[in-house]
Amino acid sequence: MGTRRASLARVHLAGALLLLGIVTQGGCDGFLGINWGGGPGDPQKPGNDCLPVGPALCGPIWDTDGDTISTNSELNTTNNTAYGGFYTFDITKWDINSSQARGVPANGTLYNGINLTDQGTGYLHHTGCDFVDEDDWGTGHLVRLIEGAGRWWLQFREHATAMQVGDLSLKSGGFFGGRCPPDHDSHRNGVDADIRYLRKDHLEGPLNICTDAANYDTVATIQLLNSFLDAEMPTDANAHIDLIFVDMDCVGIPAKTVTGRTLLVHDPNHQDHFHVRIQDPDGPFN
């Protein structure tokens, strides 16, 4: 646990670049400012693919080729086939996101998952009991939702703690447990992610909002949740949040959003993190 000043400085620099990217929307006329999906059920390329091989920027700063797979993910060697990943990304070309959530969160697998970069704009990944790059695989939609939420969090947060991302899924999904208790009942097909609540002391690290309520920053946690709602938009990650598991007895946030969506669901096992689940991006029938 610590403030990690150096990493925060990097995060701030990334935030400045992010704002620049938002303003300029990259440097390519072909970028429409929308996200074309990227799941197997969605079109992978826009009709006006503007990008020849070359240095031109076609997307926003975090996705220079505008293919909805972030530049960070494309540069993340863990995703490269040479390092055991499933892709040979090219940051100057459109790449295909072939990840699929197969089955259901409590009984499924992850096909061609994308590894979340361990540290990105506005977020950090912590491994807990797991090895590096073992516990942070997801569908492309989930990964870019987290990355998008990190960008929004960096823009709007009131204190300097990065969003702390815990477990996603294992590399090929399946049962996620067997090392440190408690095991996950879900997290098996790349649509689930655990995020720590925010602390009033602004430190990174675990927080149990029931037993350590005096240190629980409800306002910051709402901002963080709203960062996920911002990132949900078609112009950003274009991933649809299905549910967010929290301990409703302690979280101090209504289950419904202002538009009436019931997103927060009570689970007493979610006192030290909330759990974001997206809708299966490639549909429930595989």
Next chain:
Amino acid sequence: MGPLTRRHRESRSALKWIGLVPIMSALYSPLHAVQEQDSMPVLVRVEDRTRVGPRNRVVIRDARTGADRDIYRSDGDIPFQVTLSPDGDWMAFIEVVGPVGARKQRLVVTDLAGRNVRRLGESGLYGERGIRDYTWCCGSAKLAIMTGVVGEAVRPVPESLYVVDVQTGAEQSVKGLPRPLHVAWAAFDSSLYIKCAPPPEARGKPGDPASPVYRYHVPSGRLSRTTHRGIFFSPDGNYYFDVRWVEDSGFRLYRASDDENITPRLALSPRQLGPDAMWVIGAGHVLVFIEKEPRAPEPKARRQPDRFQLTDRDAPLVYPDRWNVEVDAETGRVIDRFQGDIRAGWKTNAPTLPVERRSGVQLVRPGRP
């Protein structure tokens, strides 16, 4: 350090922790209040359950006058609900004390006079070995206590199960359990049922690995693996359920005789079969669920981001207008619907269900199938 030395150190560390269990402060009595024991049902809860004020005391309600009286006041917080021993003589609850950044949790066991106070298994809140789960068992004055890592684990911490006599402090370790996770008491056959984690070799494999369920027969001390798939048995022992919180309908009902999943026979929509189900004490096999409103349909096109808003901090978190539904596990039929908050924290030793209504707390007798 060689493996033998490391094992020795872990063993000594475990014994040191166990040594904390019988810590007793018998003369501690914050309020010196005495509850007369008579035939009136005991009704206790943690205040302020509504969370408008601090949550740091346990009160007992006088059934004659309706007045609440403090029987324990904490220097810290009492974050979860109190549990009452079956005979109503003892209660237990988790207490958290200490300054922010160095908080400790422990299990407090006390009689209803608040005089005999024991504090068990003190630990930090994060990544330390401490109490993970507990349940009253084995008669009236014993607790089954499960220990393991508290909070986020950064290294494997062994789990253990003890049966502790709250009067004498004597403890009995239940050995031979592979990674116990949850424990429940089944009075109908004087046994503890323990759900364990799936085997580690299932990690990363497709499918849904089974969590082994063990039975510890307390009178004989015999431990055996069962074919059951859950640990929450109906009072008559004919049915049991299993819950998976991270599913929208993570409730499964099984027949104990053959472990058949009979969930589909329940006359409720899957969404109503929430994991917050409970057996009604005093009825053979009656389940009660909190009714849920249907989920709003997803808006098709969203042009603006949605928002969460801070709740009103002064709004009490008690729901007297909520509806509940009772279901007969045998036939699957709905027996009754009734209004009130069944999760308002009240605990009683009477074979009834404490329900908080606008008119106050009432002890509801379960419907009969």
